[in-house]
Each structure stands twice: as structure tokens, then as C-alpha cells.
Amino acid sequence: NLRYLALESMCLLATSEFSHEAVKKHQETVINALKSERDVSVRQRAVDLLYAMCDRSNAQDIVQ
Structure with missing residues (x-):
């Protein structure tokens, strides 16, 4: 699935x-x-x- 692969790649980039x-x-x-x-x-x-x-700047938005 292309969406899965895109999200997986973005996970690697996010780190x-x-x-x-x-x-x-x-x-x-x-x-x-x-x-x-x-x-x-x-x-x-x-x-x-x-x-x-997730970090301090966007934690509130992500948790909601």
C-alpha cells in the first residue's frame, strides 16, 4: 500500500x-x-x- 510506505518513510525522516x-x-x-x-x-x-x-510545540495538537 502506497500510503503505508509513505508514512513509513516519513517516520524515518522524522527521527x-x-x-x-x-x-x-x-x-x-x-x-x-x-x-x-x-x-x-x-x-x-x-x-x-x-x-x-511530537515535541513541545505540537504536543497539544497531536493529543487532541
């Missing part, structure tokens, strides 16, 4: 200090995918990505 901010720009898209996706594996990968991109 890098050089690309962390670039991944955070897609936070709303990831949250929307988490809410609307029916595939459990894609939703799990979206949760993993949100965890990887």
Missing part, C-alpha cells in the same frame, strides 16, 4: 534532526489520515509518525 521540521509540516494530513483511513496498518503507521514528530 532525523535535519528533516524533522519538514515532516512536521504534514501534521494535519497525517491526523486526517488517522481519522479517515480504514486500513488498520496505515492507521498504526500514522500513530507511529505522530509519535515521532
Whole structure:
């Protein structure tokens, strides 16, 4: 599944200090995918990505 692979790649990028901010720009898209996706594996990968991109500046938005 292409969505799963994209989220997995973004998870890897989110752990890098050089690309962390670039991944955070897609936070709303990831949250929307988490809410609307029916595939459990894609939703799990979206949760993993949100965890990887979470920091003090966006923790409140992610938890809501």
C-alpha cells in the first residue's frame, strides 16, 4: 500500500534532526489520515509518525 510506505518513510525522516521540521509540516494530513483511513496498518503507521514528530510545540495538537 502506497500510503503505508509513505508514512513509513516519513517516520524515518522524522527521527532525523535535519528533516524533522519538514515532516512536521504534514501534521494535519497525517491526523486526517488517522481519522479517515480504514486500513488498520496505515492507521498504526500514522500513530507511529505522530509519535515521532511530537515535541513541545505540537504536543497539544497531536493529543487532541
